[in-house]
Amino acid sequence: xxxxxxxxxxxxxxxxxxxxxxxxxxxxxxxxxxxxxxxxxxxxxxxxxxxxxxxxxxxxxxxxxxxxxxxxxxxxxxxxxxxxxxxxxxxxxxxxxxxxxxxxxxxxxxxxxxxxxxxxxxxxxxxxxxxxxxxxxxxxxxxxxxxxxxxxxxxxxxxxxxxxxxxxxxxxxxxxxxxxxxxxxxxxxxxxxxxxxxxxxxxxxxxxxxxxxxxxxxxxxxxxxxxxxxxxxxxxxxxxxxxxxxxxxxxxxxxxxxxxxxxxxxxxxxxxxxxxxxxxxxxxxxxxxxxxxxxxxxxxxxxxxxxxxxxxxxxxxxxxxxxxxxxxxxxxxxxxxxxxxxxxxxxxxxxxxxxxxxxxxxxxxxxxxxxxxxxxxxxxxxxxxxxxxxxxxxxxxxxxxxxxxxxxxxxxxxxxxxxxxxxxxxxxxxxxxxxxxxxx
Amino acid sequence: xxxxxxxxxxxxxxxxxxxxxxxxxxxxxxxxxxxxxxxxxxxxxxxxxxxxxxxxxxxxxxxxxxxxxxxxxxxxxxxxxxxxxxxxxxxxxxxxxxxxxxxxxxxxxxxxxxxxxxxxxxxxxxxxxxxxxxxxxxxxxxxxxxxxxxxxxxxxxxxxxxxxxxxxxxxxxxxxxxxxxxxxxxxxxxxxxxxxxxxxxxxxxxxxxxxxxxxxxxxxxxxxxxxxxxxxxxxxxxxxxxxxxxxxxxxxxxxxxxxxxxxxxxxxxxxxxxxxxxxxxxxxxxxxxxxxxxxxxxxxxxxxxxxxxxxxxxxxxxxxxxxxxxxxxxxxxxxxxxxxxxxxxxxxxxxxxxxxxxx
Numbered sequence: 001x002x003x004x005x006x007x008x009x010x011x012x013x014x015x016x017x018x019x020x021x022x023x024x025x026x027x028x029x030x031x032x033x034x035x036x037x038x039x040x041x042x043x044x045x046x047x048x049x050x051x052x053x054x055x056x057x058x059x060x061x062x063x064x065x066x067x068x069x070x071x072x073x074x075x076x077x078x079x080x081x082x083x084x085x086x087x088x089x090x091x092x093x094x095x096x097x098x099x100x101x102x103x104x105x106x107x108x109x110x111x112x113x114x115x116x117x118x119x120x121x122x123x124x125x126x127x128x129x130x131x132x133x134x135x136x137x138x139x140x141x142x143x144x145x146x147x148x149x150x151x152x153x154x155x156x157x158x159x160x161x162x163x164x165x166x167x168x169x170x171x172x173x174x175x176x177x178x179x180x181x182x183x184x185x186x187x188x189x190x191x192x193x194x195x196x197x198x199x200x201x202x203x204x205x206x207x208x209x210x211x212x213x214x215x216x217x218x219x220x221x222x223x224x225x226x227x228x229x230x231x232x233x234x235x236x237x238x239x240x241x242x243x244x245x246x247x248x249x250x251x252x253x254x255x256x257x258x259x260x261x262x263x264x265x266x267x268x269x270x271x272x273x274x275x276x277x278x279x280x281x282x283x284x285x286x287x288x289x290x291x292x293x294x295x296x297x298x299x300x301x302x303x304x305x306x307x308x309x310x311x312x313x314x315x316x317x318x319x320x321x322x323x324x325x326x327x328x329x330x331x332x333x334x335x336x337x338x339x340x341x342x343x344x345x346x347x348x349x350x351x352x353x354x355x356x357x358x359x360x361x362x363x364x365x366x367x368x369x370x371x372x373x374x375x376x377x378x379x380x381x382x383x384x385x386x387x388x389x390x391x392x393x394x395x396x397x398x399x400x401x402x403x404x405x406x407x408x409x410x411x412x413x414x415x416x417x418x419x420x421x422x423x424x425x426x427x428x429x430x431x432x433x434x435x436x437x438x439x440x
Numbered sequence: 441x442x443x444x445x446x447x448x449x450x451x452x453x454x455x456x457x458x459x460x461x462x463x464x465x466x467x468x469x470x471x472x473x474x475x476x477x478x479x480x481x482x483x484x485x486x487x488x489x490x491x492x493x494x495x496x497x498x499x500x501x502x503x504x505x506x507x508x509x510x511x512x513x514x515x516x517x518x519x520x521x522x523x524x525x526x527x528x529x530x531x532x533x534x535x536x537x538x539x540x541x542x543x544x545x546x547x548x549x550x551x552x553x554x555x556x557x558x559x560x561x562x563x564x565x566x567x568x569x570x571x572x573x574x575x576x577x578x579x580x581x582x583x584x585x586x587x588x589x590x591x592x593x594x595x596x597x598x599x600x601x602x603x604x605x606x607x608x609x610x611x612x613x614x615x616x617x618x619x620x621x622x623x624x625x626x627x628x629x630x631x632x633x634x635x636x637x638x639x640x641x642x643x644x645x646x647x648x649x650x651x652x653x654x655x656x657x658x659x660x661x662x663x664x665x666x667x668x669x670x671x672x673x674x675x676x677x678x679x680x681x682x683x684x685x686x687x688x689x690x691x692x693x694x695x696x697x698x699x700x701x702x703x704x705x706x707x708x709x710x711x712x713x714x715x716x717x718x719x720x721x722x723x724x725x726x727x728x729x730x731x732x733x734x735x736x737x738x739x740x741x742x743x744x745x746x747x748x749x750x751x752x753x754x755x756x757x758x759x760x761x762x763x764x765x766x767x768x769x770x771x772x773x774x775x776x777x778x779x780x781x782x783x784x785x786x787x788x789x790x791x792x793x794x795x796x797x798x799x
Contacts, residue, residue: 015609273461276777280465280770284735286472288754289762293475365615373617373736377751395623395740400631400638408627416616423612427678 009432016428022421030236042233046225046385053224054153057112060215062227062406072213073107073184079207080193095197101208102190105136108183110172113211114156116191120148122202129204130194133174136187141166141174148204171211219406221390222397230385231410237298237386238368238418245302245367249309250360254349257313261321262344275312283308284373291379298381301374305367320352327351354433362426365419372415387411454781458774463543469766470538473759477530484526491516538763547764552756553749562764565749572641573733573745576661580668581726584676587669589719592680593707596688607677614675619736621667626740629663636663639742664741668734687715717784724776731769 010016037045045052057075065072078101086098105111120127131143143162146154156162156170166173177185195204218228260271290304324330325348333343374380375388376395394400394407474480495501495513504512521527528534541548547562555565595604629636636659637643643656687693688711696710712719733747742748746765753761 015612273457276458276461277465280461280773281468282732282766282769285732285750285754285762285766286469288735288751289472292754292757293472293478369615369617369620373619376619376736377739391623400623400626403631405627405631408623412620412623415620419615420612423615427608427611 006429006432010425010428013428013431015424019421019424019428022417023425026235026239026418026421029232030239033232034236037229037233042229042385043383045229046233047383050223053220053226054117055209056220056224056226057211057213057215058220058224059222059402059404059407060112060211060213060220061404062217062219062410063214064217065214065406070214071108073105073109073111073210074214075212076103076105076111076210077207078103078191080205090196093198093200097195097197097204099193099195099206100190101193101206102188103208103210104188105175105184105210106186108186109213110175110184111210112171112213113209114171114174115209115211116154116156117207117209118146118148118152118154118204119206120150120202120204122197122199125198125202127198127202127204128196129206130196132192132194134190134192135174136185136189137178139178218410221393221407227390227407227410230390231387231414233385234387234390234411234414235418237381237384238371238415241298241302241371242364242366242368242422245305245370246360246363248306250356250363252306252309253313254317254352254356256310257317258321258344258349258352260313261318261325262340262348271312272318273312275315275318278308278311281308281311284370287370287374288377288379291374296379296382298371298384298386301371301379301381305370317352317356320355321348324348324351358426358430358433361422361429364426365422368418368422369415387415391415451778451781455778458778462770462774463539465770466542466763466767467535467539470535470542470759470763473757473762474530474535474538477535479757479759480526480530480534483524484521487520487524487526488517491520542763542767545767547760547767550753550761551758553753553758553761562760565761566746566764566768569744569746569749572743573738573747574730575657576664576738576743576745577668577730577733579661580665581730583665584669584672585723585726588673588676588680592677593684593711595677595681596684596711597703597707599685604681607674607681610674611678612674614671614673614678616671617736618668618671618734619740621670622664622737622740625663625667625670639663639740641744660743664737664743667737683715683718684711687711690714720783721780724780728769728772728776731772732765 010020033042055075055077060075061070061072063074080099080101084100084102088096088098090096116131118129126147126149128145128147130145133141133143135141143156146152156174159170162170168176175184175189177183191208193204193206197203216226216228218226218231221227221230256271256274260268286308287301287304291301294300330343330347333347338347371380371386372388372391375386375392378392378396380386380389380392388411390411391408394404394411397407399405399407491513495509495516501509501512518527525534525537528537547566549560550562550565553565554560555568557564557568559565591607595601595607598604626638630638640660641657642653642660647653647656690710693706693710696706701709731746732750733745735747735751737743738745738748739751750762750765752758753765
């Protein structure tokens with residue numbers, strides 16, 4: 001049965017069609033990820049630490065939470081360059097510039113955090129700023145004065161002086177509805193910055209960030225990272241790892257079994273011993289050891305897996321080869337004087353390839369999940385984002401206790417869908433290629 | 441008599457080969473767990489630092505000249521190294537020494553880990569964790585095994601029915617590993633519904649009465665057992681069903697049907713009996729896998745079993761515990777394989793040892 005024949009046959013099995021759709025989507029997702037975010041960029045975004053993501057809320061849910069009426073605030077960013085501005089010279093080179101950063105806050109839940117990013121320009125005397133807050137109901141709350149010597153991220157939520165003065169976390173007390181302090185007051189808020197500069201050319205630009213509780217289509221993690229990058233990039237990593245491991249190991253063992261049974265004698269005994277050795281060696285502990293002691297890189301783990309695969313063949317391949325060895329066409333090949341390697345690689349192995357295919361499709365998700373298992377144990381790749389690594393982050397950061405379900409469920413869902421896709425095709429191929437099952 | 445002799449020599453050779461395989465496996469594990477001798481270098485530098493500190497801290501030695509001090513230091517380091525057994529090179533001597541100890545089940549003391557009762561004997565640490573693993577995986581695996589074998593037998597008799605097709609369609613559900621369902625179940629029953637614990641073996645503090653204790657352990661076992669069940673049942677069902685189907689299409693089964701035997705009798709005598717050897721194999725392989733426990737599953741559920749122990753040992757790079765655990769696993773596997781050969785010979789009349797002629 002040729003490749004086309006198999007494809008045609010697959011069409012009649014609904015589960016295989018679903019599986020094919022899933023895998024095509026997965027491949028599209030992988031290609032999209034690699035093109036949209038090149039490798040080096042993905043690694044930078046994922047591993048450079050919180051600095052890259054300062055403007056994102058921490059542990060924010062995905063945006064689609066709000067479709068189900070979660071009513072979670074989104075992040076609001078307002079810059080002075082776009083704000084209403086009033087300038088006044090006070091003499092002796094001193095100027096006062098007043099910015100009104102106003103925004104509509106239309107949620108009942110409080111924002112997660114408040115921060116202002118300042119970027120001053122001056123040569124000797126640093127600019128100063130007087131901050132005050134206006135609520136929709138017209139109250140004015142002074143927030144103090146700051147002198148800005150360099151770029152600064154002023155986190156209002158983390159200012160202990162402010163907390164003491166307001167008597168409650170700033171991101172709550174500045175938004176609280178006086179009539180119902182457990183809720184935020186909806187309406188137009190305003191942050192007023194009175195900037196005093198003392199030199200010609202001195203200036204201050206600022207950006208207010210009202211951190212929300214939702215971000216992007218995937219949410220963010222404890223390092224404010226956009227999870228969508230990790231989830232997207234997890235796809236090519238998972239596919240590449242699973243595919244290479246499954247194909248590599250299956251082929252190696254297939255060839256070894258073929259050689260062993262064809263040559264027989266010492267070769268067969270040796271390869272059969274190796275097979276038994278592999279059965280006794282525990283794979284997962286060895287991979288954990290390698291990960292802990294040598295390297296956690298996904299490619300080292302892959303290499304170890306392939307080396308492990310080199311230990312002997314498969315008992316069931318061996319049984320099949322023993323049968324195929326006696327076939328008349330092999331006899332014919334021997335009769336016309338074909339060499340040993342010609343017989344093994346041209347006649348014996350190709351004949352049994354169809355038997356190999358279902359097993360190898362079914363093995364792909366096993367290796368994808370193996371990578372995830374290692375990652376869940378904390379032996380994930382230190383550089384690349386993988387789905388397993390995200391689950392590990394979420395689990396070790398207590399996402400299950402804090403109710404951050406999206407953090408666990410998104411990578412888990414992708415793993416599950418991937419696994420199901422390959423398994424559905426694998427089981428169908430098994431039925432197509434395994435004539436004994438087909439006749440049943 | 442001739443037969444018995446042949447049988448004996450066959451099993452002797454087979455046992456010897458298996459033993460050699462176990463030895464090679466243990467040696468590989470020892471080399472990997474010691475990072476090919478690198479762990480010894482780390483220990484050596486730790487010893488040197490310790491000796492330097494004690495010598496420097498000794499006021500009586502402060503006045504000695506540098507060369508005298510160095511002589512004392514060298515001697516002390518020498519003694520300390522010999523005490524730790526580090527005076528010989530890893531290849532081949534120390535690795536072989538480890539191997540000899542491993543083969544004779546003399547695991548010695550753990551380097552860092554202790555049992556809950558405070559002992560650092562590897563044997564005691566392993567023995568202490570064993571019951572937990574046996575309890576959890578014994579219950580879970582037996583449940584999966586018996587449910588799937590009997591359900592599969594029933595399904596194979598109802599080939600093509602809706603239930604049968606449904607069970608086949610559900611086979612891919614078994615693709616994700618156990619811990620994966622574990623996390624999902626924890627999210628559902630522990631985080632969202634708050635009806636079952638997140639993990640662990642027993643409530644803290646443990647209930648004082650025996651009944652209370654048992655109930656508490658049972659409560660902690662629900663989620664792990666359920667995740668094992670969900671993760672394994674469908675593929676197990678699928679493969680047993682296929683297996684029984686193949687056997688129930690044999691001619692002798694058709695013959696039995698033609699004779700008008702009841703379907704129960706057919707199942708028992710004509711399907712189960714010849715399929716017993718593979719069933720026994722799969723059952724015994726399952727029992728051995730109990731020894732390793734589920735490393736990831738036990739870690740996810742914080743279950744204090746052997747799998748979790750192995751993971752902790754690897755994290756602490758506690759070589760004796762790692763090697764000990766693997767050696768026992770290797771032995772158990774080898775012994776089971778050997779016993780299975782016997783069982784096959786006993787159970788399946790078609791399998792007879794090398795060249796026995798049937799008249």
